[in-house]
C-alpha cells in the first residue's frame with residue numbers, strides 16, 4: 001500500500017514537472033501573441049470561447065468537461081495577465097454574485113474592482129478606467145434587471161460576453177444569535193428568489209431591500225434581531241453563521257450577467273446577438289417587427305419588454321438571437337429590421353457562455 005502510494009506520488013510529481021514546462025511554454029506563446037497585437041485589443045472573447053469549447057470536446061476524462069474548462073479558464077487568465085493585466089468592474093462590494101461572475105468569466109488573474117452601483121460599472125467602462133464591466137441582466141426567478149436594460153439602451157457600449165451563474169442563497173445571522181429574526185435584509189432580487197421560503201420559515205419578519213447582499217450581510221452582522229439573505233462569499237466577509245442553506249425557491253436559480261466593453265466580439269462559431277428595438281405604436285406591430293427573424297430562420301432566445309421613457313404605453317423590446325451579426329442569416333434579418341423598426345440598436349455579438 002505504502003509502496004503503491006509512493007509510486008503514484010512519484011508519477012504525479014513527474015507529470016507536474018511536465019505540466020509546468022507545458023503551461024509556461026503556452027504562456028510564452030501568449031506573450032508573443034501579445035507583442036504581435038502591438039497595443040491592440042488583448043482580450044479576445046471569441047478565441048477564449050473556442051479554446052474552452054475545444055478542451056471540453058477533446059477531453060478524454062476521467063475529469064469532467066466542466067472541470068477541464070475551469071482549469072483552462074485559469075491558465076488562459078494567467079497567460080492573458082502576462083500580456084496585460086485586465087481591470088474588470090462589477091457591482092460591489094467584495095463578495096457579491098457579480099464578483100463571482102466576473103471571476104468565473106475572466107479567471108482569478110484579472111483585477112476585479114467593486115463599484116457602488118450598476119451605473120458606476122457602466123461609467124467606469126465608458127471612461128476607460130477599467131477594461132470591462134460585468135452587470136446582472138436577468139435572473140431565472142426574479143426576472144430582468146431593469147437598471148441594466150435602461151443603461152444598455154443609453155450607453156455607447158457593447159456587449160462582448162455573457163456569464164451564467166448558479167446562485168445559492170443562505171440565511172445568515174450573527175454567530176450565537178438566539179432571538180428569532182424580525183428583519184431580513186437582502187437585495188430585492190434575492191428577496192424575490194426566496195419569497196416562498198420566507199413565507200414558510202419567517203412569515204412575520206420584515207423584508208428590507210438594500211443595495212447589495214454584502215450590505216445586507218454587514219447590517220445583519222451589527223444587529224441581533226436581523227438576518228441577511230446572501231451568498232457564501234458574503235458570509236465569509238462578515239463572519240456570519242449559515243443558519244439555512246440553498247433557500248432559493250427554484251433549485252436551478254441562475255443569474256445571467258453581461259460583459260460590457262467598448263467593443264463586442266468577433267464570430268466564435270456559436271454566438272448570440274443582443275439588440276433593442278421599438279415598434280411603431282400600431283396593432284400587430286410587434287409581431288410584424290419580429291417576423292424577419294422567423295423568415296430568415298434565426299432563433300430568438302430572449303424577448304423582454306420595458307416601458308419606453310419617451311411615450312406612455314410605448315415599449316422597448318430587448319431581444320437576444322442565436323448567431324453573430326456577421327452571420328448571413330442574422331445580417332439579412334437585421335437589414336430588414338432596420339427598415340421596419342422605429343428604433344434599433346445592436347448591443348453586440350458575443351460567444352454563447354461555455355462555462
Ligand SMILES: O=C(O)C(=O)C[C@]1(C(=O)O)C=C[C@@H](O)C=C1
Nearest residue numbers: 030033042043044047076079080
Ligand atoms: O490567442 C490570443 O489572442 C491570445 O492572446 C492567447 C490567449 C490564450 O491564452 O489562449 C490569451 C488571451 C486572449 O484573450 C485569448 C487567448
